[in-house]
Amino acid sequence: MTYVTEDYIDASGGDWEEVVAKAQSSGAERLVINMGPQHPSTHGVLRLILTLDGETCTEARVGIGYLHTGIEKNMEFRTWTQGTTFVTRMDYLTPIFNEVAYCLAVERLLDITDRIPERANVIRVLMMELNRMSSHFVAMATFGMELGATTIMTNGFREREMVLDIFELITGLRMNHAYIRPGGVAQDLPDGAVEQIRELLKEMPKRITTMRKLLDANPLYLARTRDVAHLELPGCMALGATGPMLRASGLAWDLRKAKPYCGYENYEFDIPVSDGGDVYARYRVRMAELEQSLRIVEQCLDRLRPGPIMVDDAKIGWPARLELGDDGLGNSSEHIAHIMGGSMEALIHHFKLVTEGFRVPAGQAYAAVESAKGELGCHAVSDGGTRPHRVHFRDPSFTHLQAVAAMCEGGSVADVIAAVASIDPVMGGVDR
């Protein structure tokens, strides 16, 4: 006999004892609960509003906005160069992708895409692939933790640390880099960076194998992920799912191959695909992508040739060179000596470009990159001034969270956790 009632128990707030008393006194079977926004398995401040019938989740709705910081609005009050400082903070697990998407849009507006030096492009690809690895490791680590596997969590964060050490060496910071700039990158690779990346290339395959041994055929892991949170290809298309979500439902779509940018057409790599369409398939795709990223990083090191790292245009390229000192990243003393003691014109130029910034011809551009999570698009509009008229980011996490209802309704409440984790949402990117 099916039991249908309009009556439900509202457990969305208030004193728990009162909720329990009400639940006991009423005959309703359905329970509406809030999962989050403060909940360890919601990747930050995601709020899930679940209607439960026993252990079954009959309705799932998503509430976002708890981490909205107005980044897009703030960027309208800063120069185009300062924009990278903001975008890097959006999806804080994929900062390099945010920066590259933004810079590609600005460069398209400036019409200098073809003039970006080869070395800058190789460094961008190198950083993006390293970033893809660190993001996938966090995805795996938090996923493990949410399913109760703390070894996965500690291993994942340990592996990610290797990448973050490299980021710290190259950009001076573990996150919030603002390293990719319109026209190129902020500074060249420091001494020892290539050696450290080679070290990672040697060590990482072993670490990936360890993780695969732990998870690939683990019966507990399979029980929690196989045939859970299905999203087939038509669902992916309708809901705008891209990245590992789409590739896990069988379509080999990757912007790096379809619309190459930053010279991706020069690298050899495969697009991992799985046709399971479930949480396990998404895990397998991410794991395989780690291995492909290692391949690309290796090719980047072979392609690195000495050369400029900023566009050869004094009206756009940042005048100051940076230097990594004992107290962090700062202006190079050589440059300061030049502008303060050597050349009046250089000082004026430096002052104008740093305080005023460069003008970007009026118009609009959309640049998209294949971030670790899917298509990350940047729509930049210029009115011809030194500040953006509007910058909008199409964040993959934002789009993918719409799929929660499709993936969770009708499943058990425990699978909601697995479904959300397999999307790998980062609220910094969702809310911006």
Next chain:
Amino acid sequence: MSVNGNGNGPDSGGEQEENLPARAGEERLAAPVARAGMFGAKTTGDTSGYGRLLVRKTPPQASERPFTDPDDPRTAAFDGVADALERALQGEGAPGVRAVERVLVDRGEITFHVRREHLREVARLLRDDPDLRFELCTGVSGVHYPDDTGRELHAVNHLRSLTHNTEIRIETACPDADPHIPSIVEVYPTNDWHEREAWDFFGIVFDGHPSLTRIEMPDDWHGHPQRKDYPLGGIPVEYRGATIPPPDERRSYQ
């Protein structure tokens, strides 16, 4: 999509007459204002004397055929897409070529300016026509142009065809006084949250959206924060005796 772009082609008037300096000057003065002043601060912060300087925008542009520039590989598919769309628009029950106001090819990207009353039909054709097949919509981005009188609010959709590997932009404008644009959620369900975001930040009402509520701001919020007439906010910060005003009141270049 009129063949002559915005309809101001060479046939629409005496060519010689239009090039008279007085006429050209009038046109320039009629163009919308892009920027006022030279500095960021609109208040007393700007002591430069340039506060009343007005920089006007070029009038709305349209591209003429051919849209494909043989020297620019990025534009290779544009003529094909435009032809297919024109064909689809002339089909039975379709809104006709007038649905597309003008087409602009700029920096290797093609923009179809679609009249708002036909947006949904055009989106459906773009998705379903076998020669178009724009299966993926990457969401709507609102833009506020306060000086573009009568077309202040723009909704910009980027569409991507996985079948043909092409990318286009669909732009629809509506006046501030009547901020209604049809929702295309029934064609592209992924636009659900994106349209809620554009409503939340710009106040564009997407007619036909299943539940147009705020998404990022609290439900009881007043105003639409990303509009240009909405202040950035912020408080002055004091540091070692000096006071630094919030970013939108600082004296700065623009």
